[in-house]
Amino acid sequence: MVPHLLLSAIGEKIYINTGLSYVDMGLIDGIKTMHSMSLYQGAVDLVDRSIYSESDISFGDNVMLQAVKIGSNEFEAGTGDDNLTADFSLINPIEFMFGGEGNDTMGGFGVNSMYGGSGDDIYKVNDEHDFVYEKLNEGADLVDSEVTYTLPDNVENLTLHHNLIFSDPAINGTGNDLDNQLKGNNAANVLSGVGGDDIMDGGDGYDTAAYYGSPLDYDIRRASDGSWSVKNVRGSEGAGSDTLINIEAIRFDTEEGGHLSYRLQKNGLTFQTDFAIVVDTTGSMWDDIDSVKVVASDLIDAAFADGNADARIGVVSFKDAEIGEPSSVVLSFTDQDSFAERKDVALSAINSLGAYGGGDWAETDFDGLRMALDGSMGEWRVGAGILRIALFTDAPVKDTYLADEVSALAHNIGATIDVHTSMVGSVGTVDTFTLSFESTDLPVAVDEDGALLLSADSSEPLVAVDASLETAQVQIFTIVVGSPSFDTTPLESIAAENGGGFLIAEDNDALVDALFYIIENTAPTDIQLDNNTVSENSANGTVVGNLSAVDPDSGETFTYSLIDNPENLFAIDGNHLVVNNAIDYEAAASHDITVRVSDFVSNTFEKVFTINVTDVPGVTIEGTAEADLVDATHTIEGQSLPTPEADTINGCDGDDSIAGLCGDDVITGGAGNDSIDGGDGDDTVVYVGPQSQYSISYESGVYTVVDTSEGGGTDFVINVEHFQFADETFSTDNTVDTAPPVLDPNEAPADLAVGDDIVLSFDEMVMPGTGEITLYKGSIAEGNEVDGIDVSFVGNTLVVDPDGNLAYGTDYYVTFENDSVLDLARNPYDYEDEDDAFHFSTLDAAVAASGGSSDGISAGAVVAGVAGLGLLAFVIF
Missing domain, CATH: 3.40.50.410 (von Willebrand factor, type A domain)
Structure with a gap:
């Protein structure tokens, strides 16, 4: 194959100077018509292989010429609209292309020097060493560049080339002192207009407009159509008045070499x-x-x-x-x-x-x-x-x-405020109004070659805007x-x-x-996180790190929130970043989250943190909605077998059979009736509800766990050391003892405040049974169902919240109906008579009057005889 240079001439006379060149005089639309063309001595016609001295050969308009450049050549076109394109197969680069008069397009492979002459010329630049030359007032010219490029003098417009097949590169474009139109591609571009009144359109991607000097030298405002105006009204005032479209950030380069960047968004x-x-x-x-x-x-x-x-x-x-x-x-x-x-x-x-x-x-x-x-x-x-x-x-x-x-x-x-009507009523005058946004129905802002389009009178560019505006x-x-x-x-x-x-x-x-x-009062300037590493499989609620804010204002209070939190893996608890969902190292070794801090007056600051996940030995196996089998020789299709390390195995909705090996495994059966075998090691079986939602029994080495909620299943569990519920985790040993729980002590101190809850401590973890707990003085004062809202079990404590305040200076007892309090093995608290009751007494009224009230009732009210009795929902005999 003969390498060649493609040239097209639209009814033009083309000169091929210096060096041996081959010219293929091809057919256009199958018709070879005649037009003037000059070939210097030594040119060869590849069609009939004849040697020409300088002569005239005629072709039709839009003729396609091919040539091989051996030496250093210059290609010159005359009047008309010409297309001079260097093919990628050239042996040596073109040194110079001259378009002459007309709207010419030129450029191509290699390092090219190009001068379009008069007319609206387009220069195709694909090498940073390409040279473009224009004289003043020789038309509205455009550079279409595949590389980072700065417009030379007298060239008005620049488009960063958009590739229709491959991803666009993140290249940048810089204007000159003319009124430029700069257009980005679909990647992240930095556009700088320099002088003049410029229009910069970033296109897709996260684009930045770059300026020089202090941001205080510029008047920057967003228009109702979503564009931004940037006017250099202070300082040197040499940057003109620009319009920014599809630009996400603005940057100011400083004399020291750094830069200040700001988001072009509300409050940015x-x-x-x-x-x-x-x-x-x-x-x-x-x-x-x-x-x-x-x-x-x-x-x-x-x-x-x-x-x-x-x-x-x-x-x-x-x-x-x-x-x-x-x-x-x-x-x-x-x-x-x-x-x-x-x-x-x-x-x-x-x-x-x-x-x-x-x-x-x-x-x-x-x-x-x-x-x-x-x-x-x-x-x-x-x-x-x-x-x-x-x-x-x-x-x-x-x-x-x-x-x-x-x-x-x-x-x-x-928003635009449209006031429609005013209504006068007894309360005064109320305006009825709507809030709307200006938008434009102007069509596409660039043509298929990336050139900015102008309006019908060629005075203003057409602008494509995003009508979805933030307020x-x-x-x-x-x-x-x-x-x-x-x-x-x-x-x-x-x-x-x-x-x-x-x-x-x-x-x-x-x-x-x-x-x-x-x-x-100013916004916080930074957020700090004292730790950004967490182990995979960490339990929900595990603290990853503590957040703190940097704020120039002293005495501020801060509120933290998550703005970007992929897969809801994390949560904010006060100033703590905590785990909120299953974290798997094999799925991702790090996660980016965005934290926002707000101060007392709602000033905000946002920062992205990368949370690194450390690998814990073992694998994570995720079940399906079917009946899964996971053991030493079986697993879910496409996933690993259990290992001797600490594995995490999560069942799902089916009736699963799950068996760990010898690591410290964490196993979740999920919904359904599951069979779980922890194997060797220190294993934990996980349930998503609170402990009170489940009934646990033990017989012959098998724990039977019944989910008492609607649609709950029954699991059979062996060889596990811990049960983990949403509200607590405890050893399985607590479910196999035969000793009843012991109330310790059963003689409470005196002087309980009349508005306080009654807290009873047992020697082991307890849960509600089926009986009733009674608040007692001489006769029944108040009965409490153990599954009602007035009684709660937390670990080894039982809390009774009376319906109202108690009386001052009074002795009380808490008595228990059989089976009202159980340990985890279903052993009931052994209540026989009042000797087993919980005894306490309340503060004397005189003490409260002289020393103040711990429950918020003023001492004066107590002295007046209120004594809390008026708040009781029952009568004490």
């Missing part, structure tokens, strides 16, 4: 703060407002985090809109490019606040909140890391009927100034429902402190 831009003050300006608030004016400059600096935050401030005042004193916007969000101007405007607005009027006492606080949220004060930034309102007042709320509307607005920042939430904090004598529930509720907090400021200094607290 943690350096941005939108803060609004909603203030009661009725007459009684004059001194409170004056105290805020004194520190206004410091409060504003705090919002800007002393120069480390892009803050916007808005102010709304309210009085009583229902008596003709409407809420008003004192300051719309400060949107000036200069931070200094923003601060000056905010300071002037706060200092302009006055206090007067008010009429009656209750005010329309929620109308003020609504005005701060419904766009009247300006649009909140969805991406801002902090979105907060601080409301302060000294009066109750009159317009509580607006609570739902306020919460709906606060929870849907980023952000504004946190609402409410402050009551003074010591409130009114119902503060509405203010507490509106704060709680919107991720904020309710505070009481007893004086002006406390008001100032509260405002600083709300403004300055």
Whole structure:
């Protein structure tokens, strides 16, 4: 096969310069028509093998030429739309391709130097050393690159090539100082527009837009169509105004060589703060407002985090809109490019606040909140890391009927607010509105070659957007100034429902402190886990590690939750990461989970942890819904046989027969009537319900375990050392003893608090039988069924919870009906007479009156003769 170079000419004159070249003058559509073509001396026609001196040979439009490049050649096309493509079989790379006039496409295998000339040219780049040249104003040109690429001067657009067969590589694209259009492929790309007003579309994959300098130099906002605008309005201001589409993150490269990255999502831009003050300006608030004016400059600096935050401030005042004193916007969000101007405007607005009027006492606080949220004060930034309102007042709320509307607005920042009707009723005026999103019906943003499409007048690119938009939430904090004598529930509720907090400021200094607290409270900056390794087959509830948070704010309380938890393997218990499901090393040696921490004011931080699983000797065998047989010579199809190590064997719904070998095995029969043989070793049989759900008997070496729940089965178990239930694990020895349980001691100490539960301890683990337990004084006082809600068995303790408080200074006994208390071997507590009763006495009333009450009843109430008797559901004789 003769290696060749493919060239196509669309009605063009092509020059093949220097070196020996073969030209195959092929047929297009079976027709060989004539057109002017020049061949230099030495060219050979492969069709008829004749040697040509320079001459004219005619072909039709779209002719396909083939040539073998032996030396160094230059290929030049004239006017028209040309396609110059270097095939992968070239012996040597092309040094130069010139497209001439027209919309040319050129490139291909090897290192190519390409100049398209005038027209809208497309350059195919597949080598980092490919060179593209364009002069200024020679058309709208596009580079389609298979490698990381930076646009040269005078080339406008870049597409990272999308492979239709193989996975796309994670390559990057950089623009120039023109208004570029950059398009990513389906992998994770980093796109950088540099100068100019650029449009960057990441396509599929997790894509990042890269910028230089501080994030505070840029104004970044999400549009209603899901795109993001990035304007370089501070600093050098050389990066222009860009539009980001399908971009998931933004990165700022620093002079020191590092970079700061932020998610382009709700609350992802943690350096941005939108803060609004909603203030009661009725007459009684004059001194409170004056105290805020004194520190206004410091409060504003705090919002800007002393120069480390892009803050916007808005102010709304309210009085009583229902008596003709409407809420008003004192300051719309400060949107000036200069931070200094923003601060000056905010300071002037706060200092302009006055206090007067008010009429009656209750005010329309929620109308003020609504005005701060419904766009009247300006649009909140969805991406801002902090979105907060601080409301302060000294009066109750009159317009509580607006609570739902306020919460709906606060929870849907980023939605479009369509107000339809206003209804006037006895409770005031209520707006009926819907929340929706803007979307676009513009079609695909790129053509089949990856080039960005333009609108009909070629002035704007068509944009493909995701209409599924997340909304952000504004946190609402409410402050009551003074010591409130009114119902503060509405203010507490509106704060709680919107991720904020309710505070009481007893004086002006406390008001100032509260405002600083709300403004300055920042999100946690890290989560730490003191251990990230767990053994396979660990029991549910096993602590993997302890979580702790790093937060610049002192005295914070934290709540942890799992955001990403594949297969529900783990759970959060307080600040403990615990096992929540079966973990198998053979299935996966590690698992990635995402933990979120929330502080007191609902600031959050998320971190991914890799939990490593250590291999425990032995195998894990998972049963089926059929009747499985697992022993030394049988197992489930496709799974291992049991080993002499510590195996985990899990039956399922069938009537299984399971036999371990000589390791310390953990065996679960599952539902059905199962036969379980632990074999040698220290073996455990596992049941998913609490111990009280099962009846266990023992005879001739066989334990019979009956699941008493509906549909439960009966298992026959031998050679196991432990029973593990959902609430406790105990040795099988406890089920084969013949001695009854002993109540120890049967003489309880005196001075039991009248509201306490009665706790009785036995010498071994106990469970309920069928009899009744009686609380006794002289005659029956209260009977308790052992399977009722007033009696519980936990390990070796029995807890009786009386229906009501007992009497002070009274002797009581707890007596037992035969078979009411059993040990695990079904031996009943041997109760014969009152000598075997549990005896206790309650606190004397006089002691309680002088020393306080342990059950929450005040000493004064006891002295007055209440003595707890009024709370009893029965009469003590």
